[in-house]
Amino acid sequence: MKDENTPIAELRRAVRDLCREKHWGRDGDQDPRQVAMAMTVEMSELLENFQWMEEDEVERLWARKDPERIARIAEEFADVMMYGLQLTGTLGIDVASELEKKIEKVRRRGENYSAEKQRMRDEFEKRATGETSDH
Numbered sequence: 001m002k003d004e005n006t007p008i009a010e011l012r013r014a015v016r017d018l019c020r021e022k023h024w025g026r027d028g029d030q031d032p033r034q035v036a037m038a039m040t041v042e043m044s045e046l047l048e049n050f051q052w053m054e055e056d057e058v059e060r061l062w063a064r065k066d067p068e069r070i071a072r073i074a075e076e077f078a079d080v081m082m083y084g085l086q087l088t089g090t091l092g093i094d095v096a097s098e099l100e101k102k103i104e105k106v107r108r109r110g111e112n113y114s115a116e117k118q119r120m121r122d123e124f125e126k127r128a129t130g131e132t133s134d135h
């Protein structure tokens, strides 16, 4: 499986098949509370790979010159994703449409922020040149 040709639904099915093989949960669906908590634990394991990193280590990571650390991060990310796919599958959450909605929401937030920033810049300039908009 590769990102380029694997739909999210296929990944979710593979995780569910694993859960069924292991006899976890009800027909492969585990308690969503437990799954959400486990996801946080796995996220902490992922973060351990960044704990106390020096700037040069960050630069090496950024340049993809630390394959061992990247492999550890990838494994923990897979744990987080497995639980994320379980949680969204159990609750009937469509990951693609939720991501699409979130991207649009953040995009609009950016527009508002940019508009507010421009308004503040204009206001600052008016005050600097002696103009006021208070009346």
Ligand SMILES: [Mg+2]
Residues within 6 Å of the ligand: 042, 045, 075, 076, 079
């Ligand atoms: Mg782990």
